[in-house]
Amino acid sequence: MRIGLVCPYAFDVPGGVQFHVRDLAEFFTAQGHDVSVLAPVDDGGASLPAYVTSCGRAVPVRYNGSVARLTFGPVTSSRVSRWLEEGDFDVLHLHEPVTPSASLMALWASSEPVVATFHTSNIRSRAMHAANPLLRPSTEKIRARIAVSEEARQTVRRHLGGDAYIIPNGVDTHRFAPDGAVTRWTGTPERPTLAFLGRIDEPRKGLDVVVAAMPAVLDALPGARLVVAGPGDVDEIAESLDPRVRAAAEFLGAVSEDDKVALLRSADLYVAPHTGGESFGIVLVEAMSAGAPVLASDLEAFVAVLGSGPAGRTFPVGDSAALARAVVELVGDPGERQRLSDLGLRRARSFDWGVVAERVMAVYETVIEGADSSPVEPALRAGLLGRLRWPMRGEA
Template identity: 85%
Template sequence: MRIGLVCPYAFDVPGGVQFHIRDLAEYFIARGHEVGVLAPVDDLDADLPAYVTSCGRAVPVRYNGSVARLTFGPVTSSRVSRWLEEGGFDVLHLHEPVTPSASLMALWASTEPVVATFHTSNIRSRAMHAANPLLRPSTEKIRARIAVSEEARGTVRRHLGGDAYIIPNGVDTRRFAPDGAVTRWSGTPERPVLAFLGRIDEPRKGLQVLLAAMPTILDAIPATRLVVAGPGEVAEIASRLDPRVRSATEFLGAVSEEDKVALLRSADLYVAPHTGGESFGIVLVEAMAAGAPVLSSDLEAFVAVLGDSPSGRTFPVGDIGSLAGTVLELLRDPAERERLSALGLRRARSFDWDVVAGRVMAVYETVIEGADNSPVEPMLRAGLLSRLRWPMRGEV
């Protein structure tokens, strides 16, 4: 099958959508499919994978509590059209198709059967609501809609109308599987390690909540270490910290995939204190796949990832006291951490690419077969419904 994937965000800048598209492309390539990816880039000299075609340089735009790097305009439009003409794709898979970037332009220009994945949770987006009358004629070209979570599905329903199937983000769980190796981040009972991954200067990632909890944690277990991985201005944040917290915190900056895996395998507890704007929780899945017990804020998207069992512990969003208390409870209870680790490893397998990509391929095949039918008909076929059934919360 010839598959075209379009990414609206700069492909050379780390991000959940970019990683999802990269992993999906490489999964299908490894299984004999021809895959092309179109995306903007931040650095025109970036070393891109052979399957990626640049459609121009990205520019930063504030969006949904973060900064998205997008591209638009006549030059991008020309490159998108040329890529589509040369690709000869059997199916075109657009990610975030209403974001004003390459995906939207590909939707306008497409003649192939179109599948769209919606990643964002943004129920209150006034921009999407205002643009709906302009977007609706284009979105009617989409033959199958995928949302990565119930939150993303709600955004589709509210702003675009219609529905979407939930197919979550995928993780190569084998790459994260615990190997028992000792690293410089490995903790001990007397000196446990907390881990955090995310942009340190992006408020919705919640690092400020975790840092505010650290004095209480250090009062009880003075040798606790906090390892923070992610880009951002360390000096500005560090200058405002209590000296004890600064001494206990190691800022790694942006890390390689290898170091990310090693850190997650080594952590005594992975903490996700995010405060909002999350439609999924890919880092929770990665932490669980690495065997790290997980403590997260109780965002709906995170609760859904952990499942009804649950496979991790939660605390109320932004509640510093509850976060500190639960961290201490778990650090003092190695048996409970071991139980959560085992549950997390099992839960993570539900998000493995073998499962997720198989469901995406089912959508492709059904959309191609029904290309001459109405946009909704392929989604109603019983065969596809049975192939796409996703475990309810608590099922693994």
């Protein structure tokens, strides 16, 4: 099958959508499909994988509590059209198709069967609501919609109408699997390791929540260490910290994929204190795949990822005192951490690319066969519904 994937965000800048597109492309390529990815880039494209075509340099735009790097304009339009013409794809899979970047331009220019994945959770998006009448003629080209979570699905239903299959983000769980190796981050009973991953200058990632919890954590666990991985201005953050917290914190900055895996495998507890704007929670799946017990804010998206087990502990969003109490309790209870680790490893298998990609391929096949985009069409019930079904909220 000839598959065209379009990513609206700069492909050479780390991000959840970029990683999703990359992993999906590489999984389908390994299965023998002919896959091509179109995306903006920042560095001119010299380091891009062979399957990626650049559609132009990206520019930063504030969006949904973050900064997205997008591209738009006549040069991008020309490159999109040329890529579509040369690709002659059996199916075109657009990610975030209403974001003003390459995906939207590909939607305007497309004639192939179109599948669209919506990653964003933003129920109150005034921009999406206002743009809906302008986008509707184009979005009607979409033959099947995918949402990575119930929250993303509700965003689609509210702003664009219609429904979507829920197919989560995937993770190569085998790459994260615990291997027992000791690293400089491996904790000890006297010096347990708390790990945090995310942009340190992006408020919704919640670093300030865990930092505010650390004095109480250190009162009970004087040797606790907070290891922070993620880009941002470390000096600015460090200057604002309580000296005791600063001494207990290690800021790694942006890390390689190998170091991310090593840190998650080494953590006594992975802390996800995010405060909002999350449609899924891929980092929770990565932590669970690595065997790290998870302590996360009780965002709906995170609760859904942890499942009915649940495969992790939660605390109220933004409640630093509750976070501190949970950290102290879990670090002091190795048996409970092992139980959460075991549950997390089992739960993570549900998000492995071997499971997720099969369901994406089922959507492709449905679209190519000419089925309607509605998840309840008779053609889907007759042939592919079993492959597309995903546990609803509360199922393990």
